[in-house]
Amino acid sequence: MEKSKVYYTNFHTTFRENLPQKLARLIKTAGMSEQIDFQNKYAAVKIHFGELGNLSFLRPNYAKVVVDLIKEAGGKPFLTDCNTLYVGSRKNALDHLDTAYENGFSPFSTGCHVLIADGLKGTDEILVPMDGEYIKEAKIGRAVMDADIFISLTHFKGHESTGFGGTLKNIGMGCGSRAGKMEMHNAGKPHVTEETCIGCHACEKNCAHDAFSFENKKAMINSSRCVSCGRCIGVCPVDAIESDCDESNDILNCKIAEYTHAVLKDRPNFHISLVMDVSPYCDCHSENDIPIIPDVGMFASFDPVALDVACADAVNKQPVMAGSVLEKHGSHHHDHFKDTHPTTNWKSSIEHGVKIGLGNAEYELISI
Structure with missing residues (x-):
C-alpha cells in the first residue's frame, strides 16, 4: 500500500504570517479545498469544546480558520460534538452550548x-x-450523519484509557451518542445508584423494553430486558443511572476505530490535528496539568490513521517537560504515552484501524 501523505508545519511565525494564517496555508497545501467539493454542502467540523475548568482545549481561533476556508469554498460549516456519558458541563445540549460559548x-x-x-x-x-x-450498529449523533462532509479538528493530548486522544478518538468516541459512548466504554448494562434516585419514573417512561421496576420508590433495572440503549441515562434528571466503564482499554480502542469508520465511510472527509498543550489527560477533565512535552506543530491529512501515527511519532521524539506527570513517572518504554499511562496501548487503535480499512499506518511526512 502506498504511504499516506501527512502535512506538517511547526509553530514558528514571521512578521508576514501568524499562526492562523499558517494553519490555513497547511490546510490548503494538504488539498482540503481542492479535493473536496464544498459548494452548497453541509460540513460538520468536529471539535472538542473543552470541559469547564480545563484550559488546554484548542482556541476557537483555530476553528475559525477551518470554517472560513469551508465558506470560501462555498460550503455551509457548523461546529459540532456529542453530549458526554459522564456527569459534567457537557452532558446535555443546553449545558454543552453554555460551555462552548x-x-x-x-x-x-x-x-x-x-x-x-x-x-x-x-x-x-x-x-x-x-x-x-x-x-454491528454504531449509534452516531444525527447532525454528524446528516452532514454531507466531515472535517475533524483535534487537540492531540494524552488519555488515561486510550493512551492518547487523537483524531480517531475525537471522531469515534466524540461522535457517538450517549448510547454509543456507553457501547464503547461498557461491556455490560447501566445500573442505578439508589441513594441518588428520586423515583420520578422518567427512566421507565422512556424505556421501550419494560426493563424498569420500582421498589421502595427506587428504580431497578431488569438486565435480561435491558438492551443497553442508554436512553435512561440521558433522561434521568439527577444522573442516578450510570454506565460502568469496564471494557478493556484495547477493546475500547478497537471500538473507537470501528465507530470512526462508521462516521467517515461513503463521504468526503479531512482531518487536522494540533500537537500543542499536550496535557496528560483528556480535555473532558475539568482541569488540565502541565504539558508532558513542548509544543510540536500542526498536522493535516486525508488519512486519520496515518495522522494519529505521525502525531504520536512526533510526540515521542520530544524531550520530557520538566515538572510534568511524565517526568515523575519516568521513561521506561520509550513511549511517552505508555510511560504516562502504563495500562494503555494506543497502538491497538492503529492496528485495528488498518485491519478494517480505515487508513494506513505508513505515512510520508511533508513539511511546509
Whole structure:
C-alpha cells in the first residue's frame, strides 16, 4: 500500500504570517479545498469544546480558520460534538452550548453555528449498520450523519484509557451518542445508584423494553430486558443511572476505530490535528496539568490513521517537560504515552484501524 501523505508545519511565525494564517496555508497545501467539493454542502467540523475548568482545549481561533476556508469554498460549516456519558458541563445540549460559548465557541468568534449532534439529552442518533468485529450498529449523533462532509479538528493530548486522544478518538468516541459512548466504554448494562434516585419514573417512561421496576420508590433495572440503549441515562434528571466503564482499554480502542469508520465511510472527509498543550489527560477533565512535552506543530491529512501515527511519532521524539506527570513517572518504554499511562496501548487503535480499512499506518511526512 502506498504511504499516506501527512502535512506538517511547526509553530514558528514571521512578521508576514501568524499562526492562523499558517494553519490555513497547511490546510490548503494538504488539498482540503481542492479535493473536496464544498459548494452548497453541509460540513460538520468536529471539535472538542473543552470541559469547564480545563484550559488546554484548542482556541476557537483555530476553528475559525477551518470554517472560513469551508465558506470560501462555498460550503455551509457548523461546529459540532456529542453530549458526554459522564456527569459534567457537557452532558446535555443546553449545558454543552453554555460551555462552548463560555470557552469562546460562538457564531461571532468562529463564523458559524454550534450544533450538539445528538440533541438535547443525547438520544438523537442515527443507527449506522456495521460489519465490525465489535460493533454491528454504531449509534452516531444525527447532525454528524446528516452532514454531507466531515472535517475533524483535534487537540492531540494524552488519555488515561486510550493512551492518547487523537483524531480517531475525537471522531469515534466524540461522535457517538450517549448510547454509543456507553457501547464503547461498557461491556455490560447501566445500573442505578439508589441513594441518588428520586423515583420520578422518567427512566421507565422512556424505556421501550419494560426493563424498569420500582421498589421502595427506587428504580431497578431488569438486565435480561435491558438492551443497553442508554436512553435512561440521558433522561434521568439527577444522573442516578450510570454506565460502568469496564471494557478493556484495547477493546475500547478497537471500538473507537470501528465507530470512526462508521462516521467517515461513503463521504468526503479531512482531518487536522494540533500537537500543542499536550496535557496528560483528556480535555473532558475539568482541569488540565502541565504539558508532558513542548509544543510540536500542526498536522493535516486525508488519512486519520496515518495522522494519529505521525502525531504520536512526533510526540515521542520530544524531550520530557520538566515538572510534568511524565517526568515523575519516568521513561521506561520509550513511549511517552505508555510511560504516562502504563495500562494503555494506543497502538491497538492503529492496528485495528488498518485491519478494517480505515487508513494506513505508513505515512510520508511533508513539511511546509
